[in-house]
Amino acid sequence: MRGIDLHTHSNCSDGTFSVKELMDYAHExxxxxxxxxxxxxxxxxxxxxxxxxxxxxxxxFVPGIEFSTVEEGKDVHIVGLYIDHHNTEFTGKLQQFIDSRTERNKKMCKKLSEEAGIPISYEELVSSFPGAVLTRAHYAKFMVDRGYAKNRNEVFDKYIGDNCPYYVEREKISPEEAIGYVLEAGGVPILAHPILYHMSDRKLDALVARLKGAGLKxxxxxxxxYSPSxxxxxxxxxxxxxxxxxxxxDFHGANKPKIDLGTGMGKLFLPEDLLGPIKEMSLFYSETAQF
Incomplete structure (x- = not known):
C-alpha cells in the first residue's frame, strides 16, 4: 500500500519548496x-x-489550507481538505483575513524600524519573498540573512516572539470560524496536530467535543x-x-529540516485507504469530482 501526506507547505506560505518542487518530491x-x-x-x-x-x-492532488486560529490564548490550527478555493464566499472571507494580516505586518515592520533600529520595510520584506503569505519565519530569515540577528532563535527571543516588544498580534479568528470557512468551501475541516497544544486530556476532549458540534469532520x-501513545x-x-x-x-522543507515529506521524522506512514472516508465527506468533491 502506498502512502499519502495530508499536511504540507510550500513557499506560498512558510515552506521552502516551490509548488512544483513539492509535487515532484511527492511523486519521487x-x-x-x-x-x-x-x-x-x-x-x-x-x-x-x-x-x-x-x-x-x-x-x-488534494486542495487544502491551514487556518491559524486562537483558543484561550493558544494557537489552534484547522486544516481544510478538498476545498473549493474558488468559492466566492470563501475567498471573500479569506481576503479579509489576509488584509488584516497585511496591516499587522506593516505595523510590525514600523516598530522594528523605528523602535528597534532595524531597517526593515514592509515593501522590502514583500519583495524578498514574492507571493508568500508573510509569517514570522520570513522576518527571521530576512533579519538573519542581513546580519541584524545571529540566528532564528535570537529573532524570536529578542524581537518578535509572542511577548517581545516588537511583536504585533494578528487578527484572531476562532476555530469555529475557521471550520465555518472550510464548510463554506465544501471542504472537510480537520483539527491539526492537537498534541502540540499541550492541553490536559480533559480540556482537549472538551475542545474536540465543542468543535465536533461546530462541524469538525x-x-x-x-x-x-507523535509518540505511539x-x-x-x-x-x-x-x-x-x-x-x-x-x-x-507538516513538511516545510529547510524550515523544518528534521521533517521529511511522507515519513516525518522517519517512522510516519499514512496509508492511502485513509483518504476515501475524508473524500466522501467533501461536498465539493462529491459535486464536481474534478480532483
Missing part, C-alpha cells in the same frame, strides 16, 4: 496523494492541481512528532467523536 517519494495546506492562503492550489494532472496521473491522529490517544478521540483519521508530515 511514491505518494499516492498529497494535500497542499499552506497557511491562510490558496495561492498554490491551481498550480499544484494542474501540474499534477499534467505530469503525475498516478498521484492525487476529522482529526490529525498521525503526525510527525499519543497517536493512540488521538485515534481514541476520533472513534469517540466519530471523526475521520487524518494526518501528515
Amino acid at each position: 517519494k511514491n505518494l499516492s496523494a498529497i494535500a497542499l495546506t499552506d497557511h491562510d492562503t490558496v495561492d498554490g492550489l491551481d498550480e499544484g492541481a494542474l501540474y499534477v494532472k499534467e505530469n503525475y496521473p498516478d498521484m492525487e 476529522g482529526i490529525e491522529a498521525i503526525y510527525s512528532t 499519543e497517536e493512540r490517544q488521538i485515534k481514541e478521540l476520533a472513534v469517540k467523536y466519530d471523526l475521520a483519521v487524518s494526518g501528515g508530515s
